[in-house]
Amino acid sequence: MVDRRKELEGLRDELIERFDRYKAHKEQKGGPLDKDMEDQSIEVVNDEVIEALQQEAENELRQVMHALKRIDAGEGDDCERCGEPIDGRRLVALPYTTLCRDCADLG
Numbered sequence: 001m002v003d004r005r006k007e008l009e010g011l012r013d014e015l016i017e018r019f020d021r022y023k024a025h026k027e028q029k030g031g032p033l034d035k036d037m038e039d040q041s042i043e044v045v046n047d048e049v050i051e052a053l054q055q056e057a058e059n060e061l062r063q064v065m066h067a068l069k070r071i072d073a074g075e076g077d078d079c080e081r082c083g084e085p086i087d088g089r090r091l092v093a094l095p096y097t098t099l100c101r102d103c104a105d106l107g
Contacts, residue, residue: 007095008067008095008096009068012061012065018057019058022053026050066096070098077091079100079103081099084100086098086099086100087100
């Protein structure tokens with residue numbers, strides 16, 4: 001569990017840095033769009049991509065924080081839906097998972 005905790009803490013820190021970079025990028029883009037229509041469309045697409053990446057990082061960070069709370073509560077290796085142990089291989093592949101494979105497949 002200690003190794004998983006360290007891995008999740010590292011992932012948390014990386015996601016926070018990534019989220020901050022996306023946020024800084026968006027804040028510096030406050031000026032007017034380029035006058036060239038092609039450049040404008042590229043800027044808009046880039047902003048949409050940054051927004052999607054930021055949202056993805058935020059969602060993953062939320063999952064990591066939830067997994068860390070479950071570890072702190074002593075529940076990190078058990079499925080939060082059925083209570084059965086989560087397969088160690090699943091935890092290695094997806095360290096922030098809180099569901100066993102069967103429950104995850106149920107959606």
